[in-house]
Amino acid sequence: MHRTTTERHPDAAAWIPHARKPSLERDPVNEITLGNVTVTRIEEMHGPVGMTPDQFFPGSPANLWKEHRDLLVPDHLGADDDLVQVAMQTWLVRSEGRTILIDTGVGNDKTRPAVPGWDHLHLDYLGALAAAGVQPSDVDLVVNTHLHVDHVGWNTRLVDGEWVPTFPRATYLMPRADFVHWNPANNANVAGGVNENVFEDSVAPVHAAGQVQLWEGTHVIDANLTLRAAPGHTPGSSVIELASGTDRALFLGDLIHTPLQVFAPDHNSCFCEDADAARTTRRSLLGWAADRNALVLPAHLSGHSALEIARDGEAFTVSGWAPFPRY
Numbered sequence: 001m002h003r004t005t006t007e008r009h010p011d012a013a014a015w016i017p018h019a020r021k022p023s024l025e026r027d028p029v030n031e032i033t034l035g036n037v038t039v040t041r042i043e044e045m046h047g048p049v050g051m052t053p054d055q056f057f058p059g060s061p062a063n064l065w066k067e068h069r070d071l072l073v074p075d076h077l078g079a080d081d082d083l084v085q086v087a088m089q090t091w092l093v094r095s096e097g098r099t100i101l102i103d104t105g106v107g108n109d110k111t112r113p114a115v116p117g118w119d120h121l122h123l124d125y126l127g128a129l130a131a132a133g134v135q136p137s138d139v140d141l142v143v144n145t146h147l148h149v150d151h152v153g154w155n156t157r158l159v160d161g162e163w164v165p166t167f168p169r170a171t172y173l174m175p176r177a178d179f180v181h182w183n184p185a186n187n188a189n190v191a192g193g194v195n196e197n198v199f200e201d202s203v204a205p206v207h208a209a210g211q212v213q214l215w216e217g218t219h220v221i222d223a224n225l226t227l228r229a230a231p232g233h234t235p236g237s238s239v240i241e242l243a244s245g246t247d248r249a250l251f252l253g254d255l256i257h258t259p260l261q262v263f264a265p266d267h268n269s270c271f272c273e274d275a276d277a278a279r280t281t282r283r284s285l286l287g288w289a290a291d292r293n294a295l296v297l298p299a300h301l302s303g304h305s306a307l308e309i310a311r312d313g314e315a316f317t318v319s320g321w322a323p324f325p326r327y
Ligand SMILES: [Zn+2]
Pocket: 148, 150, 151, 254, 299, 300
């Protein structure tokens, strides 16, 4: 049965953003090199989502969280409050001379009635990008892995009362299936859900400016990066494979929100639209990464933000963390 996102997780309203002031100096520890590609973590915010593990991951047993508690606390699970910890971050990728942003967070000034903690934010995300050496006009390509509220926010910004593309030169790659699904003209469930207003303020203005390129199936970005459909979390959810030299990486979007889903890949987040497809896609992609020793970069992992995994029987285990500093 299809239900709206809001019906399934009203506690998303309890999200508490923790913005970190970006350093004015570029922090080399925040950037890694994979083959001919560099990857930099750009933080919008991090902190507790206001949901317990059972709320965020319905049906995940308490003893499973207990079993992995040492690995999860405090970066991914609060030590005292038992609340799931996540981050909002963009992966800044420089490849073949182009500046690419993967996912654009929640954004500023947006009206978000279903998620008060994301309503009318005023965070210095553009300052964080500037600290990494990127001005909005430098961005060549924006990749929205899917069109949930927390992946398209900085697609636009408010200028003189109008939503305009934040990145004036960029092409924005969006999955066609999500472009159709989240348009309120096609989907009565958007009203009142977490994606209320999102199409209007963060997707349509970019489309009207002629900057959106819709894709489906597989889309080759360049010789190092390939977008692939990974449906389940949303109909158009996608991942980006990186293959450069001998290095491999996988930008996983929202296929996992916590390292626990590496150990127990059948547990979906409450934000997954199609439970069976999300489980199948997660298992398949984690397997792809484990078999290639690929660095896994989810959209919302806190702590070191990215990890390496290995097969462990029917599931997987965490075999290492990326060298990004812990939040
Ligand atoms: Zn997300």
